[in-house]
Amino acid sequence: MDLQLLKALNKERQSRLAVILATDLETGDGWIIRESDTLAGELGEAVAKAFRSGKSGSVEAGGRTLFLNVHLPPPRLVVIGAVHISQALAPMAKIAGYDMEIIDPRTAFATPERFPDVTLLPEWPEEVLKRRPFDAYTAVAALTHDPKIDDVPLLASLKARCFYVGALGSRKTHGKRVERLLAAGATESEVGRIHAPIGLSIDAASPAEIAVAVLAEIISAFRSRGIEDGKDQAA
Secondary structure, three states: OOOOOOHHHHHHOOOOOOOOEEEEEEOOEEEEEOOOOOOHHHHHHHHHHHHHOOOOOEEEEOEHHHHHHHEEEEEEEEEOOHHHHHHHHHHHHHHHOOOEEEEEEOOOOOOOOOOOOOEEEEOOHHHHHHOOOOOOOOOEEEOOOOOOHHHHHHHHHHHHOEEEEEEEEHHHHHHHHHHHHOOOOOHHHHOOEOOOOOOOOOOOOHHHHHHHHHHHHHHHHHHHOOEEEEEEEEO
């Protein structure tokens, strides 16, 4: 691989940006495709599908055979609240391949005994976000029911275009939440991206069932990235 191409690829990956290294299998020419690039036709459809699936492979586009080597940042799951749902969600997220961390300033809840092998950040979210900002490959699940803890990371997740934003609470609770976020500077379009009530509608009742519903909704959101923005309508 060309050294300059390799340096550019590594720079994108270190910045947690999704990229594809495209190689013309006939000529050997290679170039980088970023997720923000706009491509039309067969190549655009193939690239959009590759970014969603994360799978590398060869494609036919524009009369050429290309190999698309996909590099996606590891999906990160940030849970706001060291609650019972979080306890059930942690082992499921690990199995599904998500790096999960929990933010909760309530040190009585955010303990290693309750959350073994999980990154615990017993601080206020605004302090954590100064050194660990959200990005487009982050899913955020706000589970505390406490506006003082949930609202700041929810607003930050919307501004960062996180691929998933969910919040626990009834429709009435969410209505009040929307009012607060709008007053804090969020737009109608942004707050419309919040999944609330959180999780797929499977009549979940127990913390474990709610955790299943939440993780399933996160996986669905991750695999459908871009479709809601009109970047790709191909199946």
